Amino acid sequence: MRKPGEPIYLRKHLLALVATVVATVAVPRLYEMAVGPLTLEGQFLFGLVVAVLGGVGLTVVFRPTSENEGEKKD
Numbered sequence: 619m620r621k622p623g624e625p626i627y628l629r630k631h632l633l634a635l636v637a638t639v640v641a642t643v644a645v646p647r648l649y650e651m652a653v654g655p656l657t658l659e660g661q662f663l664f665g666l667v668v669a670v671l672g673g674v675g676l677t678v679v680f681r682p683t684s685e686n687e688g689e690k691k692d
Contacts, residue, residue, distance in 0.1 A: 634679045638672030 646664040650656055656664065 630679060631676075634676050638669070638676060641672060642669045 642665050645668045646656060646661050649664065
């Protein structure tokens with residue numbers, strides 16, 4: 619049983635977090651390899667967009683678990 623306030627770490631949460639962090643760096647690099655070089659501003663914006671989308675994805679992954687945790691009463 620989890621203690622109140624203890625973080626919830628499930629495999630899918632950790633995989634989503636790692637994928638978001640890696641994608642923030644990897645996606646701009648893959649773009650450079652496939653299309654061509656990016657300016658510094660382009661790299662920043664590309665990384666920012668990937669990070670924001672990843673954050674939204676993490677919210678979607680974490681929300682059902684946190685809602686289910688709130689409903690459990692022992």
